[in-house]
Amino acid sequence: MAGMARERTWTIAEVAEDLGVTHRTIRYYEHLGLITPERRGTSRVFHARDRIRLRLVLRGRRLGFPLEEIRRIVDMYDQQPGETGQLRYLLDQIDDRRGVLTERLRDVQAALQELDDLERRCREDLARLSGPR
Amino acid sequence: MAGMARERTWTIAEVAEDLGVTHRTIRYYEHLGLITPERRGTSRVFHARDRIRLRLVLRGRRLGFPLEEIRRIVDMYDQQPGETGQLRYLLDQIDDRRGVLTERLRDVQAALQELDDLERRCREDLARLSGPR
DNA sequence: GCGTTGCTTGACGTTGACGTCAACGTAAAG
DNA sequence: CTTTACGTTGACGTCAACGTCAAGCAACGC
Numbered sequence: 386m387a388g389m390a391r392e393r394t395w396t397i398a399e400v401a402e403d404l405g406v407t408h409r410t411i412r413y414y415e416h417l418g419l420i421t422p423e424r425r426g427t428s429r430v431f432h433a434r435d436r437i438r439l440r441l442v443l444r445g446r447r448l449g450f451p452l453e454e455i456r457r458i459v460d461m462y463d464q465q466p467g468e469t470g471q472l473r474y475l476l477d478q479i480d481d482r483r484g485v486l487t488e489r490l491r492d493v494q495a496a497l498q499e500l501d502d503l504e505r506r507c508r509e510d511l512a513r514l515s516g517p518r
Numbered sequence: 519m520a521g522m523a524r525e526r527t528w529t530i531a532e533v534a535e536d537l538g539v540t541h542r543t544i545r546y547y548e549h550l551g552l553i554t555p556e557r558r559g560t561s562r563v564f565h566a567r568d569r570i571r572l573r574l575v576l577r578g579r580r581l582g583f584p585l586e587e588i589r590r591i592v593d594m595y596d597q598q599p600g601e602t603g604q605l606r607y608l609l610d611q612i613d614d615r616r617g618v619l620t621e622r623l624r625d626v627q628a629a630l631q632e633l634d635d636l637e638r639r640c641r642e643d644l645a646r647l648s649g650p651r
Numbered sequence: 652g653c654g655t656t657g658c659t660t661g662a663c664g665t666t667g668a669c670g671t672c673a674a675c676g677t678a679a680a681g
Numbered sequence: 682c683t684t685t686a687c688g689t690t691g692a693c694g695t696c697a698a699c700g701t702c703a704a705g706c707a708a709c710g711c
Contacts, residue, residue: 398657408658413699427659427706444625449582451697462636466643473644479637483630490626492577497619503595504612510599511606531687541688546669560676560689584667 395431397422404439414442419456438463448489458482528564530555537572547575552589571596581622591615 401408414420415429419442422429438459445455461478464471534541547553548562552575555562571592578588594611597604 447625469647472640476640479633483633486630492580493623500612500616514602
């Protein structure tokens with residue numbers, strides 16, 4: 386049991402392909418400190434951890450958050466336990482984020498609701514047009 | 519009953535104040551065709567309709583959609599019934615939008631779930647630190 | 652050895668979404 | 682009539698988030 390099974394790693398091209406982004410995007414994210422892939426010689430070596438962080442980043446991006454803000458958020462996720470003050474601060478941050486996300490949730494729900502209304506009206510119009518032959 | 523009650527209107531400054539944006543933003547949105555306020559002489563006159571559209575735009579913006587895409591969406595909302603082909607096309611568009619929004623909904627829910635998990639772990643750590651005096 | 656393939660680092664270009672002047676019109680207030 | 686407040690149109694600036702070269706190293710097949 387001594388010596389763990391060699392963990393699988395990925396090249397930048399594989400990660401880019403997998404997540405549907407370009408290598409330029411990945412390099413830019415590393416530049417901003419969103420990910421910190423291992424270096425083996427001059428090349429980047431991606432671990433599962435990097436892929437997880439990237440997925441978090443891309444989700445944040447889909448929701449329209451700026452990358453700098455996303456960095457602060459993903460950083461929250463892999464902090465060490467720390468001391469009491471740190472933890473209280475983190476709990477405050479969590480509350481802030483939850484506030485914003487809850488607002489976004491309402492935005493999406495409202496938008497979906499309006500789509501439903503529009504579709505209903507749309508179908509009524511269609512029925513009126515094709516119904517009475 | 520002949521002669522409707524004069525509908526209330528707004529200046530650009532009032533609208534900007536109300537919606538929490540600058541007049542520059544509003545002018546830019548008009549430039550992109552997101553709104554088409556009435557002109558009285560040289561000045562813009564905003565009606566309730568314009569404010570409603572602006573609110574739709576800002577919601578789309580909060581969700582991170584590009585303004586050009588938002589324009590196509592808000593345009594869906596105030597089309598005249600039209601003929602069958604038009605309506606079918608509109609129904610297609612609605613389905614597309616619903617697909618994207620449903621994905622966003624899942625994104626937000628996943629993010630909120632992870633915040634909850636993080637908070638729980640955080641509170642456990644706090645208890646371990648302050649619990650056994 | 653030599654070309655191909657894949658990775659690397661700059662460095663400059665681009666696009667979207669505005670910010671920020673400058674220069675001017677206009678209508679009410681003093 | 683002049684000031685003040687609010688409006689207007691350009692035009693240029695800026696910042697984020699990449700795109701797009703250019704030029705070079707490094708390993709592998711032949």
